[in-house]
Amino acid sequence: MAELTIALAKGRLLGPSIKIFESLGYELRDARDSRKLVIASNGARFILAKPMDVPIYVEYGAADVGIVGQDALRESGTNVYEPLALGYGACRLVVAGKPEFQNAEWKMLAGLRVATQYPRVTKQYFSARGLSAEIIEVYGSVELAPMVGLADLIVDVVDTGRTLRENGLVELDEIFKSQAAFIVNRAAHTLRANEIRELMEKM
Amino acid sequence: MGVMISQPLDKQLPHGVADLFFNDAARKRTVERALAETFARWGYSEIIPPMFEYHESLAAEAGPQLREEMYRFFDRDGRTLALRADFTIPTARIVGTKLFDRAMPLRFFYIGSVFRYEEPQAGVRREFTQAGVELIGANTADADAEAIALAMTALRAIGLNDFRFTLSNAAYLLATLRDLALTEADDAALRDAIRRKNAPALAQLLDALKLDATRQRALAQLPSLWGNADVLGRAICINDDAHATIERLRAVVARLAQFGLADFVTLDLAENRNMAYYTGILFEGFVQGLGFAVASGGRYDNLIAHFGHNIPAVGFAIGVERVMMAQRARASIAPDVIAQVYDARVEQARARGQIVEVDVLNRDDAALREYARVRGARAIWWRDGHVERLDTDKR
Numbered sequence: 001m002a003e004l005t006i007a008l009a010k011g012r013l014l015g016p017s018i019k020i021f022e023s024l025g026y027e028l029r030d031a032r033d034s035r036k037l038v039i040a041s042n043g044a045r046f047i048l049a050k051p052m053d054v055p056i057y058v059e060y061g062a063a064d065v066g067i068v069g070q071d072a073l074r075e076s077g078t079n080v081y082e083p084l085a086l087g088y089g090a091c092r093l094v095v096a097g098k099p100e101f102q103n104a105e106w107k108m109l110a111g112l113r114v115a116t117q118y119p120r121v122t123k124q125y126f127s128a129r130g131l132s133a134e135i136i137e138v139y140g141s142v143e144l145a146p147m148v149g150l151a152d153l154i155v156d157v158v159d160t161g162r163t164l165r166e167n168g169l170v171e172l173d174e175i176f177k178s179q180a181a182f183i184v185n186r187a188a189h190t191l192r193a194n195e196i197r198e199l200m201e202k203m
Numbered sequence: 204m205g206v207m208i209s210q211p212l213d214k215q216l217p218h219g220v221a222d223l224f225f226n227d228a229a230r231k232r233t234v235e236r237a238l239a240e241t242f243a244r245w246g247y248s249e250i251i252p253p254m255f256e257y258h259e260s261l262a263a264e265a266g267p268q269l270r271e272e273m274y275r276f277f278d279r280d281g282r283t284l285a286l287r288a289d290f291t292i293p294t295a296r297i298v299g300t301k302l303f304d305r306a307m308p309l310r311f312f313y314i315g316s317v318f319r320y321e322e323p324q325a326g327v328r329r330e331f332t333q334a335g336v337e338l339i340g341a342n343t344a345d346a347d348a349e350a351i352a353l354a355m356t357a358l359r360a361i362g363l364n365d366f367r368f369t370l371s372n373a374a375y376l377l378a379t380l381r382d383l384a385l386t387e388a389d390d391a392a393l394r395d396a397i398r399r400k401n402a403p404a405l406a407q408l409l410d411a412l413k414l415d416a417t418r419q420r421a422l423a424q425l426p427s428l429w430g431n432a433d434v435l436g437r438a439i440c441i442n443d444d445a446h447a448t449i450e451r452l453r454a455v456v457a458r459l460a461q462f463g464l465a466d467f468v469t470l471d472l473a474e475n476r477n478m479a480y481y482t483g484i485l486f487e488g489f490v491q492g493l494g495f496a497v498a499s500g501g502r503y504d505n506l507i508a509h510f511g512h513n514i515p516a517v518g519f520a521i522g523v524e525r526v527m528m529a530q531r532a533r534a535s536i537a538p539d540v541i542a543q544v545y546d547a548r549v550e551q552a553r554a555r556g557q558i559v560e561v562d563v564l565n566r567d568d569a570a571l572r573e574y575a576r577v578r579g580a581r582a583i584w585w586r587d588g589h590v591e592r593l594d595t596d597k598r
Contacts, residue, residue: 191367
């Protein structure tokens with residue numbers, strides 16, 4: 001059988017994820033050099049992918065297991081197991097906008113425009129509340145959108161809230177809290193049950 | 204669409220369908236023939252429901268997700284028709300309206316296209332081929348075990364020997380949730396957390412629901428109740444029905460052991476699929492090299508009653524495109540033969556179209572045998588001319 005394939009989300013989760021696997025005896029010095037995408041170590045194969053891609057790799061079985069933020073996981077809408085929350089990478093997905101939208105004023109607005117990197121979660125959030133929102137998918141610097149009139153609101157992850165404040169935005173509602181999650185492909189869960197159980201117990 | 208692709212519509216193909224020809228078409232028919240022959244040998248005869256019928260009958264007990272995924276259209280009288288989205292519901296209609304007074308059990312198999320309006324992803328297409336069986340009129344552990352054993356035998360018949368099945372019982376969760384007046388949202392969130400084995404989210408939900416302690420423990424441990432038959436001993440049964448569902452699984456596993464198939468089963472009590480009509484055992488089959496199930500099925504005792512007669516049934520479907528993907532994944536990794544040295548046999552075999560790998564690392568015998576096993580080769584040709592057949596079934 002091929003080696004166990006583990007997908008790790010790049011970005012802010014990567015450092016702590018590497019530490020976990022190093023403490024389990026894997027040699028991952030190469031993973032810190034971000035140009036390398038596949039690293040073989042101690043009978044396992046690590047692949048480094050963009051956070052939004054990790055759930056996809058795992059759902060298709062290209063990776064057996066993975067570590068990814070719950071925010072990217074929810075956005076991906078993939079059918080995978082998520083047995084462990086790992087405690088690091090805490091952040092929150094929030095609705096934010098200019099201060100004049102406080103006091104729920106924004107819920108009164110017809111033709112709301114929302115900029116986000118999380119179109120799926122955003123759509124669910126607004127339609128569950130009966131609000132018709134036009135969702136504008138942007139690929140970075142979401143805070144810019146309300147400042148230049150591209151959108152009324154944004155949906156984005158916040159850590160300390162500093163970026164929001166610096167751009168004159170305030171948090172209006174919290175959609176969910178997120179942290180790093182250990183996810184497992186459904187086929188691998190059965191086909192490689194022992195390896196995965198062992199790994200989970202060690203983690 | 205874009206600037207670059209300005210093909211007229213009559214040359215494009217909609218999302219989620221495919222043209223098959225040459226090898227792919229031939230391989231598909233080969234798979235279908237092998238499956239049909241296997242089903243027939245177990246006493247199943249073919250059933251061919253229409254490609255479309257009234258949406259009302261197909262939507263029966265289909266569950267919100269499947270109902271949403273149906274292709275619907277109108278006939279000239281303005282009635283809503285739908286393309287079949289599976290074979291189980293049409294078969295239930297045929298049995299409930301026409302065959303209910305026949306000697307039971309009825310054994311049917313089917314092969315054909317089904318249509319679902321889904322986002323093409325992870326092995327999902329909008330038109331895909333299902334091959335499966337329905338065993339109707341028997342609510343016994345023997346019937347459950349026959350369905351699982353036949354699914355495994357069918358995979359073997361098409362060369363997929365390295366399968367594993369998950370086995371659960373939808374009735375266990377139903378019994379454990381009985382008499383809880385959960386809101387629809389809570390119920391959905393609870394089932395979703397269990398299905399995804401999301402233990403932390405499940406614990407949070409259960410805390411908020413303030414259930415009695417035993418029930419809370421029974422539900423909270425579900426994400427960890429997977430593995431061999433020991434799992435059944437750890438399940439907490441809060442009522443007789445829950446207990447009966449566990450006993451049923453025990454009986455099914457015992458029957459599978461008689462077939463010599465119990466080792467291929469992982470019990471997984473957290474499985475609860477989105478298909479509304481399942482009432483008993485649930486199973487899914489996986490093979491090496493493919494990240495999603497190639498076979499899935501279960502017991503549905505209330506579906507035929509919707510069509511007028513209360514008759515229990517169990518069945519499964521194999522995804523034909525998915526097993527073809529698995530076969531292809533296999534073909535690309537497994538050589539037919541590993542030869543220790545290059546000789547005339549190698550050249551002749553390659554000329555016949557066999558895949559022959561020659562060792563270039565001068566491995567010793569043990570290392571080469573291990574390598575051949577890992578690669579899934581069917582034979583090793585040793586330097587002295589000896590041919591060693593490898594038992595690929597046991598891998």
